[in-house]
Amino acid sequence: MYAKSFQRPKSLFGEFSRKSGDHLTTHYCPGCGHGNLHKYIAEAIDELGMQDRTVLVNPVGCSVFAYYYFDVGNIQVPHGRAPAAATAVKRALPDSLVISYQGDGDLAAIGGNEILHCANRGENITVFFVNNAIYGMTGGQMAPTTLLGQRTSTSPTGRQILEEGFPMHVSELLASLEGPSYIERVGLFDNKSRMRARKAVKKGLQNQIEGRGFSLIEVLSPCPTGWGLTPTDACNWVKENLLPVFPLGVIKDVTADRENWNRRRLEVTPERVAEVLGITHATAEKRTATWTDSNVATCYRDPRIKLAGFGGQGVLFLGKLLAEVGMREGFNVSWLPSYGPEMRGGTANCAVNISTLPVGSPLISDPSVLIATNRPSLDKFAPEVVSGGVILYDSSLIDTAPTRDDVEVLAVPATAIADSIGSPKVANIVMLGAYIGLTNVLPKERVVAVIESMTKKKALVELNIKAIDAGIEHASKAHVAEDSWAV
Amino acid sequence: MKSEEKEDRGRIDISTEECKGCGLCVEACAPNVMQLSDGFNSRGYHPAVYLGSGCTGCGVCFFACPEPGAITVFTLLSPAKAAEAASLSLATTTL
Ligand SMILES: Cc1ncc(C[n+]2csc(CCOP(=O)(O)OP(=O)(O)O)c2C)c(N)n1
Ligand code: SF4
Ligand code: SF4
Ligand code: SF4
Numbered sequence: 003m004y005a006k007s008f009q010r011p012k013s014l015f016g017e018f019s020r021k022s023g024d025h026l027t028t029h030y031c032p033g034c035g036h037g038n039l040h041k042y043i044a045e046a047i048d049e050l051g052m053q054d055r056t057v058l059v060n061p062v063g064c065s066v067f068a069y070y071y072f073d074v075g076n077i078q079v080p081h082g083r084a085p086a087a088a089t090a091v092k093r094a095l096p097d098s099l100v101i102s103y104q105g106d107g108d109l110a111a112i113g114g115n116e117i118l119h120c121a122n123r124g125e126n127i128t129v130f131f132v133n134n135a136i137y138g139m140t141g142g143q144m145a146p147t148t149l150l151g152q153r154t155s156t157s158p159t160g161r162q163i164l165e166e167g168f169p170m171h172v173s174e175l176l177a178s179l180e181g182p183s184y185i186e187r188v189g190l191f192d193n194k195s196r197m198r199a200r201k202a203v204k205k206g207l208q209n210q211i212e213g214r215g216f217s218l219i220e221v222l223s224p225c226p227t228g229w230g231l232t233p234t235d236a237c238n239w240v241k242e243n244l245l246p247v248f249p250l251g252v253i254k255d256v257t258a259d260r261e262n263w264n265r266r267r268l269e270v271t272p273e274r275v276a277e278v279l280g281i282t283h284a285t286a287e288k289r290t291a292t293w294t295d296s297n298v299a300t301c302y303r304d305p306r307i308k309l310a311g312f313g314g315q316g317v318l319f320l321g322k323l324l325a326e327v328g329m330r331e332g333f334n335v336s337w338l339p340s341y342g343p344e345m346r347g348g349t350a351n352c353a354v355n356i357s358t359l360p361v362g363s364p365l366i367s368d369p370s371v372l373i374a375t376n377r378p379s380l381d382k383f384a385p386e387v388v389s390g391g392v393i394l395y396d397s398s399l400i401d402t403a404p405t406r407d408d409v410e411v412l413a414v415p416a417t418a419i420a421d422s423i424g425s426p427k428v429a430n431i432v433m434l435g436a437y438i439g440l441t442n443v444l445p446k447e448r449v450v451a452v453i454e455s456m457t458k459k460k461a462l463v464e465l466n467i468k469a470i471d472a473g474i475e476h477a478s479k480a481h482v483a484e485d486s487w488a489v
Numbered sequence: 490m491k492s493e494e495k496e497d498r499g500r501i502d503i504s505t506e507e508c509k510g511c512g513l514c515v516e517a518c519a520p521n522v523m524q525l526s527d528g529f530n531s532r533g534y535h536p537a538v539y540l541g542s543g544c545t546g547c548g549v550c551f552f553a554c555p556e557p558g559a560i561t562v563f564t565l566l567s568p569a570k571a572a573e574a575a576s577l578s579l580a581t582t583t584l
Binding site for chain 1: 504510511513517532549551560564565574575
């Protein structure tokens, strides 16, 4: 009687739901090492009983379709970026088995930076680095690992030191860092090397399960198509050409000294956030504010405010201040800045929500309030203000009033007022005063309290209070004038 | 099989349609009991075939083969194991 002893691993699907091609075989070329490595990884996952907890992160390269084959959690990520994604998955789900599966073009070229930092952090993940000394997927271009003299489509006369530099020994490079725990190079070219590779694959995964930190298994893998060889010749080529440059063996192993190398999952609770931000319980109380019982007219409630002007006029700060005051009043708030490329001289704007409802998006494309402190900002955003909304503009700097007649417009000579009370720099605070004076949306006392908590200099606080008062006064005078005019 | 002949220690199944004819299994098999067929499978590859006897059940062809399901290796169970397996009906009886 016979029993199955070696068969398709369970962690590979029984049928592949790939879009083109048959559902029985992989898309890899005959004799391609990716297939062998897939089997070894799947076999090890089976043996370790981790199928339900494995997340395979694979970027771009011939193995881009690995998700068609591996019956585990799969994430397909951009070229070279698997270490970052794997880091995120592992930190969010420390009990999962996270695999980063990368080619040499992917890991050593475009993703060189990512793997370096991931290894240096000693992330507790397992990386399989398929070194076939070429870009397979895109048709055989030179990789950092391409051998000297090796012909590829981008080194048609063979790689030259003075043109393309030396083949990069990535594993040795990474092993020179303190972060990694285990680095081994294996090959897929004869029975012995394949058995050694299986062992290393399992060891790399086992290390992670035991919390021993970063493991990387480099696999010298035949690419018959990229090398223009038959599968058997490709195996011989690995042995005769790759091996002398990339010798097999354990390059680094400090796993014995490493335990509990898993990051503890950080539980992010509102209390913890408050603690980190140094917010006391009193200020972190629930959002409970309502407009009912207030003296705020319905049209001014739950404002969606756009603040815009030149960089340096303080519109971003003004927005932040509004949001902070709103938050301390118990509203839901958001503040979203949008910078021009220049810090000064360019235009800047920000969007502020102050709401009794949770804020769905901090973006504001239909503001109910526009505070504009220069001409281009007024021209740009005035048309976006909803009908029935409010526009406040600095009339000392903008000589033409907005042409809309379906919105309330308040001209505030903010810069002139600010200058007269001490400094044109507080023009933004004059605008704030005018806004709260007009709408009553936020109480002056809270604004002052917030400014006091932000500013150490007493003189500056006083100047700001003056500016608020001047703004409020201007708004009330303007209202009176308008009312008398209406009569 | 004649009863006086010793049973082979192993045997293999090759799923012809899953084979890409790369020949790595043939190269890997120490007792040389595999070869590539002269015929084609439906995708135009010369699939590997088992010569029918002499397999040791070592499994190296399985690990040399890049395709997940092309080769399945069976090993002969010891009489004790076979009896146990039969009673549990776990083993795949192939003879
Ligand atoms: C951002 C980006 N740049 C370039 C490419 C093109 N591209 C696809 S695969 C590849 C190289 C893959 O080589 P390797 O990582 O060695 O994997 P192999 O195909 O050899 O298995 C390149 C450059 C891409 N898909 N995305
Ligand atoms: S091009 Fe090379 S790496 Fe890509 S599938 Fe074919 S043999 Fe494999
Ligand atoms: S199991 Fe071993 S002996 Fe049998 S066919 Fe495969 S390689 Fe040859
Ligand atoms: S190694 Fe696999 S794919 Fe290649 S010839 Fe043998 S059975 Fe076919």
